[in-house]
Amino acid sequence: MSLTTNKNFAPDQKGQGWKIFKSPKLEPFLYLSPSIILICLVIFVPLVIGISYAFQSISLFRPSDTGWIGFEHFEDIYQDRKFYKSLRNTFWWTFTSVILQFSLGLGLAMLLKAGFKGQKFFQALIFLPWAVPTFLSALTWAWLFNPVIGPLSHWMFALGILDEPYNILADPSIAMYGPIAANVWFGIPFFAITLLAALQSIPDEMYEAAAIDGASKWQVFSKITLPFLAPMIVITVMLRTVWIANFADFIYVMTSGGPANSTQILSTYIFLTAFKKLDFGYASAVSVVLLVLLLIFATLLLKMRQKFVRVN
Amino acid sequence: MSNIELREISKSYGDVEVMNDINLEIQDGEFIVLVGPSGCGKSTLLRMIAGLEPITAGDLLFDDELVNELAPRDRDIAMVFQSYALYPHMDVARNMGFSLEIRGEKAQIIDQRTQKSADTLGLKGLLDRLPKALSGGQRQRVAMGRAIARDPKAFLFDEPLSNLDAALRVEMRLEIAKLHQRLGATMIYVTHDQVEALTLADRIVVLNEGKIQQIGRPLELYQSPANLFVANFIGSPTMNIFDVKQVGAELQLVNGALIGMSGGGAAVSFGIRPEHIAIVAQDKGHVVGTAEVVERLGSDSNIYTQVEGLGQVLIRHHGNTELNIGDKFGLEFNVSAAHLFDSDGIRLTLDK
Numbered sequence: 148m149s150l151t152t153n154k155n156f157a158p159d160q161k162g163q164g165w166k167i168f169k170s171p172k173l174e175p176f177l178y179l180s181p182s183i184i185l186i187c188l189v190i191f192v193p194l195v196i197g198i199s200y201a202f203q204s205i206s207l208f209r210p211s212d213t214g215w216i217g218f219e220h221f222e223d224i225y226q227d228r229k230f231y232k233s234l235r236n237t238f239w240w241t242f243t244s245v246i247l248q249f250s251l252g253l254g255l256a257m258l259l260k261a262g263f264k265g266q267k268f269f270q271a272l273i274f275l276p277w278a279v280p281t282f283l284s285a286l287t288w289a290w291l292f293n294p295v296i297g298p299l300s301h302w303m304f305a306l307g308i309l310d311e312p313y314n315i316l317a318d319p320s321i322a323m324y325g326p327i328a329a330n331v332w333f334g335i336p337f338f339a340i341t342l343l344a345a346l347q348s349i350p351d352e353m354y355e356a357a358a359i360d361g362a363s364k365w366q367v368f369s370k371i372t373l374p375f376l377a378p379m380i381v382i383t384v385m386l387r388t389v390w391i392a393n394f395a396d397f398i399y400v401m402t403s404g405g406p407a408n409s410t411q412i413l414s415t416y417i418f419l420t421a422f423k424k425l426d427f428g429y430a431s432a433v434s435v436v437l438l439v440l441l442l443i444f445a446t447l448l449l450k451m452r453q454k455f456v457r458v459n
Numbered sequence: 460m461s462n463i464e465l466r467e468i469s470k471s472y473g474d475v476e477v478m479n480d481i482n483l484e485i486q487d488g489e490f491i492v493l494v495g496p497s498g499c500g501k502s503t504l505l506r507m508i509a510g511l512e513p514i515t516a517g518d519l520l521f522d523d524e525l526v527n528e529l530a531p532r533d534r535d536i537a538m539v540f541q542s543y544a545l546y547p548h549m550d551v552a553r554n555m556g557f558s559l560e561i562r563g564e565k566a567q568i569i570d571q572r573t574q575k576s577a578d579t580l581g582l583k584g585l586l587d588r589l590p591k592a593l594s595g596g597q598r599q600r601v602a603m604g605r606a607i608a609r610d611p612k613a614f615l616f617d618e619p620l621s622n623l624d625a626a627l628r629v630e631m632r633l634e635i636a637k638l639h640q641r642l643g644a645t646m647i648y649v650t651h652d653q654v655e656a657l658t659l660a661d662r663i664v665v666l667n668e669g670k671i672q673q674i675g676r677p678l679e680l681y682q683s684p685a686n687l688f689v690a691n692f693i694g695s696p697t698m699n700i701f702d703v704k705q706v707g708a709e710l711q712l713v714n715g716a717l718i719g720m721s722g723g724g725a726a727v728s729f730g731i732r733p734e735h736i737a738i739v740a741q742d743k744g745h746v747v748g749t750a751e752v753v754e755r756l757g758s759d760s761n762i763y764t765q766v767e768g769l770g771q772v773l774i775r776h777h778g779n780t781e782l783n784i785g786d787k788f789g790l791e792f793n794v795s796a797a798h799l800f801d802s803d804g805i806r807l808t809l810d811k
């Protein structure tokens with residue numbers, strides 16, 4: 148028999164029922180439970196329901212066929228040529244947009260860091276693309292490419308890029324550049340602002356030490372600036388990639404995936420399948436594939452990030 | 460190795476002039492210490508020599524060659540920053556070999572050189588650590604190692620020891636002195652700590668408010684300070700300064716006591732170091748004082764004394780003292796070691 152009483156494990160006076168909630172493993176989760184429950188309701192429940200659609204036949208044109216069908220949708224996807232075309236386009240659309248947004252955004256961030264006359268004004272101006280509703284931006288860009296009312300095709304003709312001033316959105320071989328241009332314009336500010344913040348957090352002394360050590364401009368950039376930016380670059384590129392891969396607004400408004408599916412990406416394909424063909428089951432199945440691809444991508448990138456956490 | 464010359468250098472930020480008419484010639488292999496209170500422009504001057512700060516006016520010459528417009532990388536100087544400025548994403552070895560890496564040296568040579576400077580600074584075994592896994596003292600050593608690994612024309616130090624604790628500071632001070640003896644390189648060292656200045660320097664440059672107050676050997680500054688500022692700044696504890704006026708052939712303190720020397724008519728201040736005041740019987744000295752605070756440091760004692768009509772006087776007594784608070788005694792000034800200053804604060808040279 149022990150004479151010492153451990154307070155934590157003393158029998159609860161209000162009854163045995165409470166004891167389980169006092170266990171040190173469970174207790175913290177109880178305090179968190181309001182937010183956990185909320186997150187489950189808002190995120191996980193819809194997610195699970197959405198995923199469950201992928202295994203059901205839910206088409207408004209075939210209301211009698213509704214029911215569980217197992218992996219049938221995925222077998223269809225496996226043979227769907229439009230799906231593969233959209234998948235290729237998704238890669239093309241996403242990586243071209245991200246690479247251009249990133250490199251131009253980084254360039255702009257370096258310009259802003261260096262400072263120039265009228266910088267404050269310019270810095271405020273940079274946010275403008277975000278203030279405009281995306282549908283409006285998309286329409287504006289579509290008009291800009293239209294040779295009847297917009298100047299872009301005439302300029303490209305004058306520069307010798309086009310043989311004659313026609314609408315590139317109507318040419319299957321180059322239509323994708325239209326939404327990509329709009330998307331780059333729209334996405335540069337994000338990279339410029341986040342990378343500028345990261346640039347400004349690099350101590351001036353690093354640059355001074357590098358100057359004394361004899362580094363050229365390029366060496367300073369590659370051996371000091373980039374390593375310092377690396378963690379930020381990885382995280383922003385990941386966020387943007389996932390976001391752009393899912394971003395259907397520009398393409399939907401500018402080309403609706405056409406002509407001849409030349410600008411169809413998975414997210415527009417999903418959108419059109421769900422809301423034009425009203426086949427929610429198949430749309431959900433394609434969404435699940437996209438989700439898995441993006442999860443794989445994010446995991447890879449986060450693994451890479453661990454290599455960069457050395458800085459900071 | 461090189462000699463460095465500053466001719467009438469001045470520096471302004473916009474309309475604000477922070478350095479004015481700096482003239483200084485530094486010999487090859489010399490250890491120069493720039494000393495002065497915080498904000499006097501020491502770092503600015505050092506950074507102008509390094510090329511990190513543009514020079515507003517004047518000439519900077521390395522080996523008689525004008526280098527005003529030369530980028531830091533073309534000046535071939537090494538600098539140790541106050542905060543060390545180690546690259547956080549590189550291990551110790553790469554930090555030290557970075558300037559060699561930049562110049563495209565062979566990996567083998569870089570390795571050899573970093574090993575060698577790591578050996579001299581006792582950094583062996585730390586070479587593959589990142590800076591964040593080092594103590595302050597070790598970081599300081601890496602910063603020094605980075606400088607010596609590249610064998611530059613000159614070394615610049617900006618308060619390199621100010622972030623270390625007292626014991627480490629003494630140790631590193633000694634190492635820097637040894638380093639200078641071994642390398643024989645030109646070194647310019649900035650500090651606000653006069654002990655570092657006095658112990659390390661071949662010559663000290665005392666700066667105040669962007670102007671050079673005096674250039675001289677450590678003992679020169681102590682024995683014959685050019686003006687009141689230097690007299691006050693160099694020497695610890697600081698010199699006692701009293702107002703005086705000429706009465707007949709002798710100078711008189713404000714409490715009426717005569718001090719037995721003449722100021723030639725121009726003297727308005729009388730300076731006497733604490734160690735040049737002797738404690739004597741009440742009826743013997745120049746003035747009479749009462750001990751207020753007695754600090755016993757073992758090797759010396761500081762006696763803060765209240766003298767009527769004169770204020771507080773500090774006396775440094777070699778060895779221990781029998782005096783207690785409240786004791787009255789006579790103070791005798793060693794007049795031959797005293798200094799007189801005119802109304803502009805300039806020290807008067809008297810023929811004694």
Ligand SMILES: Nc1ncnc2c1ncn2[C@@H]1O[C@H](COP(=O)(O)OP(=O)(O)O)[C@@H](O)[C@H]1O
Nearest residue numbers: 472475477495496497498499500501502503504
């Ligand atoms: N970038 C700057 N712009 C304006 N004034 C400056 C700048 N850098 C330094 N100063 C001024 O120059 C003077 C000298 O500074 P500094 O050389 O850092 O002093 P120290 O190193 O002797 O403490 C200070 O009065 C400081 O306020």
Ligand SMILES: [Mg+2]
Nearest residue numbers: 501502503618
């Ligand atoms: Mg300073």
